[in-house]
Amino acid sequence: LRAWYVRLANIVIVPSGYIERLVTGWDVSIERTRVIHNALDERQFAHLPKKAAARTQCGLPAAPPLLLTVARLTPWKGISGIIRALPQVQRRFSNARLLIVGDGPERAELQALAAHCNDAVQFLGMQSQQRVYHLMRAADVFVLFSTYEGLPHTVLESMACRTPVVASAVGGTVEVITDERSGLLVPPYDEEALVAAICRVLQEPEFARSLADCAHDELRRFSWNRLLTDTEATLLEVTV
Helix, strand or coil: CHHHHHHCCCCEEECCHHHHHHHHCCCCCHHHEEECCCCECHHHHCCCCCHHHHHHHCCCCCCCCEEEEECCCCHHHCHHHHHHHHHHHHCCCCCCEEEEECCCCCHHHHHHHHHHHCCCEEEEECCCHHHHHHHHHHCCEEEECCCCCCCCHHHHHHHHCCCCEEEECCHHHHHCCCECCCEEEECCCCHHHHHHHHHHHHHCHHHHHHHHHHHHHHHHHHEHHHHHHHHHHHHHHHHC
């Protein structure tokens, strides 16, 4: 049914090259697809506090390294892998903590998995968008360990918050993050590589800053004005 109605469209707008390849696999010609990347209105991030102030406002401790992930709690988001990685990170950073924002059908199972982490994993549930941005600002590293992504808004938002990103090299994520330049990419399911990447960001503050600065600069490719302009042009192409 999905392939049938997509094939009826004059033009199909997709958020990434990865999704474009999926759509053309449904027998839709590439001439009828247009990649318009997901985007952010950067004005939402213009007045975020500095990291220390963000931690205070969020009621978080000032010193411990903070890992953050924001996702629906489903198997393909890889939250269980991040939880399993935390004790290995703590071998080098003993007071590291993991904050998990989001809810979903896997929550109870994930909470049971995190029970052995001695309260170092905190499930925050659903949060307002502005609160999420403050948490991103407060974190030392944003982690996305999913096995599928179209083009993740959470990565763009972390980039806007100038928080270094460690993410699995899947789907549209690789169209946002350039490994070793604007973030660190790891193979999906590879928890050892995930631990190594997180520890590198925590251990090398200058490198972490360079990742965050470069990522912020690259947000020009994902501007809200560009999305509006490209979408308008595509709609006019169909209607004229």
